């Protein structure tokens with residue numbers, strides 16, 4: 001029997017996403033030949049992020065403005081049996097290198113008519129990013145058959161601090177008092193290694209020619225866990241990020257020093273919202289979800305699946 005061919009397109013700064021991909025794909029090695037395409041922005045985004053650079057990417061992330069990418073090594077004419085798209089959200093949007101890939105001619109060529117699986121490695125807010133990725137995949141005539149999302153399971157208010165430390169200082173787990181107070185940043189190692197179970201389901205879906213049932217099989221193994229409070233917080237946050245990105249863009253495009261003042265205002269807004277508004281707001285949202293149990297369940301169902309419908 002002919003071995004199947006899979007293309008894996010990904011971008012990662014810390015290597016976390018690559019480890020997730022390797023874990024998911026471990027059990028697929030026997031059936032598939034993999035072509036890896038690591039996206040390389042030119043110039044590269046820094047890691048760790050110095051100064052205001054972390055906030056500077058807000059407007060372009062939210063507006064899905066592509067960056068320049070180095071030439072790809074895969075052949076877009078190649079007839080892959082499966083394309084795996086692995087990415088991370090930046091500001092509730094697909095990361096800029098990944099959004100850039102989705103807007104290339106090569107992506108359109110290689111994805112058209114193909115089964116696609118998305119794999120996300122995020123902090124805990126990915127739904128709005130995936131909605132836009134879903135739409136692009138749908139518009140390109142590809143068939144999204146599976147979505148696997150790994151998140152940092154620690155409390156939202158803790159992971160905000162640990163991710164900021166990781167991204168801005170480059171340390172996954174800091175030392176001294178910080179290290180004693182806070183856990184390591186990112187997705188639990190256990191969750192990464194256990195992601196291997198999703199690979200078995202992908203393998204079986206191809207073997208049994210049952211791709212349409214893959215997403216439900218993945219969900220039954222916990223491929224997506226949606227917290228309703230975070231879901232609503234994210235939806236509201238995305239509207240605010242949109243408004244902020246337009247406000248900043250009025251002062252210039254990427255790299256323009258004129259935007260710095262507005263981005264500093266955004267930084268204050270971001271932490272104020274997270275620490276002052278979200279604890280009380282979260283409680284209110286939680287009560288609303290309890291009262292609207294059915295509506296909440298419907299929304300979770302929708303975001304857990306791969307159909308794209310303009311949801312709001």
Ligand SMILES: Cc1cc2nc3c(=O)[nH]c(=O)nc-3n(C[C@H](O)[C@H](O)[C@H](O)COP(=O)(O)O)c2cc1C
Pocket residue numbers: 011012013014015016017018054057088089090091092093121122123124125126163167
């Ligand atoms: C600029 C920036 C913005 C981010 N915004 C989000 C976000 O909106 N939601 C989220 O869950 N994670 C967010 N993250 C965390 C990333 O999704 C990801 O987990 C982290 O960058 C590590 O991924 P990587 O090393 O594989 O690139 C952000 C990271 C960066 C650098």
